[in-house]
Amino acid sequence: MSSRRSSADRAAEVAPFFDGARLRLARHLAGLRKSDLAALVDKSATAVAAWESGAKRPTAATVAQLALSLSVDPGFFAVRPEDVAALSTTPHFRSLRSTSQLARDQAYAYGQLAVDIATSLERHVEFPDPDVPSFPVFADDQDGDGPERAARLVRQEWGIDVGPAGHLVRLLENQGVLVVFSPPQTALVDAYSFDSKLRPVVVLNPIKRDYYRQRFDIAHELGHLVMHADAEPGGRIVEDQAHRFAAELLMPADQIRDLLPVTMGGNVWRTLARLKEQWGVSIQALLYRARWLGRLSDVSYRNAMTTISARGWRRNEPGLVAAIEQPSLLPRAVELLVQEGIDEAQLITQCRVPPDLFRTITARAPGNDSPPPVEPPINPHPAGGRVVSLLERR
Incomplete structure (x- = not known):
């Protein structure tokens, strides 16, 4: 009682x-x-x-x-001090037809709750300020090179060196983007993103545990944040633009064009496997890039994809990297605060959210079933009565 x-x-x-x-x-x-x-x-x-x-x-x-x-x-x-819902833009879901409005509302609410938790934790821990470049690309710009120019701008402003992009989740977090995994009940909704005005958000699918495909998903969602602040979500043109952005971000045309095959003969599959590991993208993405850049003919591309299907690689390509990229912004914040004497129960009470959702949002991996990765240094020190945590920019 x-x-x-x-x-x-x-x-x-x-x-x-x-x-x-x-x-x-x-x-x-x-x-x-x-x-x-x-x-x-x-x-x-x-x-x-x-x-x-x-x-x-x-x-x-x-x-x-x-x-x-x-x-x-x-x-x-x-x-609350801020109405997260009122400050959030419409999320970009991959396909509005494949998921119900109820499922999309549930997924979107989860993303907003992640912002709510991050905002609550920021009373104690300082996160990097959001710094996502804005390069609007409109739906009627079908034939222009807007997505590619947007991707080149991001590489330039974020200091991505020539060559493959590094740890994408860490890259986004260092620029103030909140990256979390969704809970199993929203797994039918693919990766999605939205700008909450308080902090941009990328929510990753908890089931898709392919390192190479996950990186493309992250780059795709970043494309929406950069290009589509005012675009109607879910349209084919907008989604194609985000794909083009991701391809240019991960595989810059001027750097990869001459490395891509022009025929599918000889040791081409070995070459593709080597490029896959070097650039951190799937073989299918490399093949599509080769066709888009005019290296492979349509016939050669279709034949290659037939081979991909025959080998069962459509959803399960072989690759050396088994572990997916994992968020660290919220998990490290919780760990840091626990070290400072603020336990998880206190944080949950302060956030006023269900404990299971708090743990899912602040977990490193879906279901929190993976061992913690080696983290970059974090330098905590009291400042004005607050614990300040600065993620090292890499």
């Missing part, structure tokens, strides 16, 4: 400061429609809509019911 009273007390404290946007976020996280939630709390969908819009405020008892039904603490609904 004491835990119930405690929950009721927390609900009573939250009720005067109830934020309808937080209710909508919690409902989307749970993958529920308004009518679904209404049935769980024995109210009407109209009432749920009124709470979410702010037209009405639920009673303390109803706040407790909502929290129980959505598996969150009542404190989750309390107003």
